[in-house]
Amino acid sequence: MQTQITCPNCQTPYVADVYQLIDVGRQPELKQLVLSGQFNLAVCPNCRASGQIGTPLVYHDPAHELFMTYVPSEMNLDPMQREQIIGRLVRQVVEDTPPEKRRAYMFQPQAVITLQTFMENILETEGITKEMIARQRKQSELLRKLANADKDVRDYLLKDNMALIDETFLAMLQSIMEAASQMEDNGQLVKLSNLRAKLMTETPAGRRVEKQQIAVHQFNQAAKKQGGLSAELLLSHVLANRDDDGVVDAIVNAGQGALRYNFFSLFTEEIEKEEKAGNLAAAKQLSDLRARLLKIYDQIQQQTRQVMTQAAETLEAILQAPDLETAVRANFEQFDDAFMYYLASRIAQADQQGQTDMVQALQHIHTLIVREAEGSVPPEIQLLNAMLEAETDSERAQILEEHPELVSAEILEVLDVVQDQVLQTGQEELNGRLETIKAMIAARL
Numbered sequence: 001m002q003t004q005i006t007c008p009n010c011q012t013p014y015v016a017d018v019y020q021l022i023d024v025g026r027q028p029e030l031k032q033l034v035l036s037g038q039f040n041l042a043v044c045p046n047c048r049a050s051g052q053i054g055t056p057l058v059y060h061d062p063a064h065e066l067f068m069t070y071v072p073s074e075m076n077l078d079p080m081q082r083e084q085i086i087g088r089l090v091r092q093v094v095e096d097t098p099p100e101k102r103r104a105y106m107f108q109p110q111a112v113i114t115l116q117t118f119m120e121n122i123l124e125t126e127g128i129t130k131e132m133i134a135r136q137r138k139q140s141e142l143l144r145k146l147a148n149a150d151k152d153v154r155d156y157l158l159k160d161n162m163a164l165i166d167e168t169f170l171a172m173l174q175s176i177m178e179a180a181s182q183m184e185d186n187g188q189l190v191k192l193s194n195l196r197a198k199l200m201t202e203t204p205a206g207r208r209v210e211k212q213q214i215a216v217h218q219f220n221q222a223a224k225k226q227g228g229l230s231a232e233l234l235l236s237h238v239l240a241n242r243d244d245d246g247v248v249d250a251i252v253n254a255g256q257g258a259l260r261y262n263f264f265s266l267f268t269e270e271i272e273k274e275e276k277a278g279n280l281a282a283a284k285q286l287s288d289l290r291a292r293l294l295k296i297y298d299q300i301q302q303q304t305r306q307v308m309t310q311a312a313e314t315l316e317a318i319l320q321a322p323d324l325e326t327a328v329r330a331n332f333e334q335f336d337d338a339f340m341y342y343l344a345s346r347i348a349q350a351d352q353q354g355q356t357d358m359v360q361a362l363q364h365i366h367t368l369i370v371r372e373a374e375g376s377v378p379p380e381i382q383l384l385n386a387m388l389e390a391e392t393d394s395e396r397a398q399i400l401e402e403h404p405e406l407v408s409a410e411i412l413e414v415l416d417v418v419q420d421q422v423l424q425t426g427q428e429e430l431n432g433r434l435e436t437i438k439a440m441i442a443a444r445l
Contacts, residue, residue: 009049045329058089212250231263311342
């Protein structure tokens with residue numbers, strides 16, 4: 001359903017979608033929406049402020065026989081109000097289920113007291129146990145302490161909590177760095193970047209991740225040298241790193257575009273060569289690896305179908321909206337690379353079919369998205385992007401000349417952080433441009 005909301009930040013009234021009944025047997029996409037944290041999330045179309053909408057919830061997952069109810073305590077509903085709302089939603093689930101598929105658990109839904117328990121129960125159906133969640137809480141607390149500790153305390157914390165620092169911990173750190181960058185918290189961003197550099201060299205997990213990054217860099221450089229991805233190139237790098245599953249997974253993730261039928265056909269030929277040569281152990285190792293990569297390929301295909309379905313539903317909702325500009329703002333969080341790819345494919349399809357009106361409508365949506373995206377980028381970042389895209393130093397100097405108010409010491413700190421990340425991925429050409437830009441800004445300061 002939809003509800004009217006007034007933004008507490010800028011007082012703008014707007015309409016937001018609110019779900020009270022989550023039946024993932026009928027709408028499986030809602031489960032990922034809940035787990036992603038985007039569920040019942042209201043985003044102001046004017047100032048982009050966001051917040052979770054508190055509402056009674058009924059969750060039904062027939063595949064795992066999970067049936068839960070949750071009412072936020074802050075709503076202060078009396079027992080009769082709770083019973084009316086929850087009872088209506090529970091009855092709807094039962095009535096929407098064919099009689100032959102109704103089970104005993106559906107007549108005794110589990111009432112949970114906290115949203116944390118609600119989420120934990122859903123995560124357990126994904127194989128994420130309470131112990132795993134507790135570990136991530138410890139990792140989050142350790143990360144908070146490390147980010148604000150001085151050198152001596154940090155060294156002690158690392159030594160005493162080395163078991164908590166794994167790939168998940170590093171991913172959490174990267175996520176916080178990205179959030180700090182978006183919020184333009186340059187001081188925190190520098191601290192986190194220094195912490196990440198230390199972890200990458202002084203922890204086993206960091207060294208594993210660094211090894212993966214080096215392998216991916218070598219793969220990307222080889223692809224660039226030959227003019228693009230190919231099944232042969234992907235296979236050669238997979239075989240060269242066959243003894244390290246983590247490195248193989250990182251390379252396959254980087255080369256997903258070449259993970260196709262031809263890749264597996266070539267892989268089979270390699271296995272047959274080992275078998276003919278009498279290297280049965282090597283053939284067995286490659287057969288097991290091929291089977292694992294086939295599972296990864298199937299997962300990628302399934303995820304792609306889900307993402308494209310979501311993109312299609314979002315685009316259709318925008319097309320049906322009475323005001324395209326308002327609809328684009330309301331759905332701005334949904335506009336990722338997958339959505340833009342789907343939008344481009346729809347424009348091309350409509351153009352091929354001679355649907356002029358549809359082409360114009362879709363192109364207008366594209367223009368609105370680009371305009372909204374540009375407006376959400378801080379002016380300092382826009383300045384840096386413009387300088388990076390400039391072809392010559394004279395053009396970069398002209399850009400600086402036109403925006404003297406944006407030149408500051410903070411931009412240099414941001415550039416340092418960006419350079420560290422660029423160096424880790426081995427993008428020498430981009431690093432050279434960053435060096436030039438940094439020198440030009442420093443000279444003006």
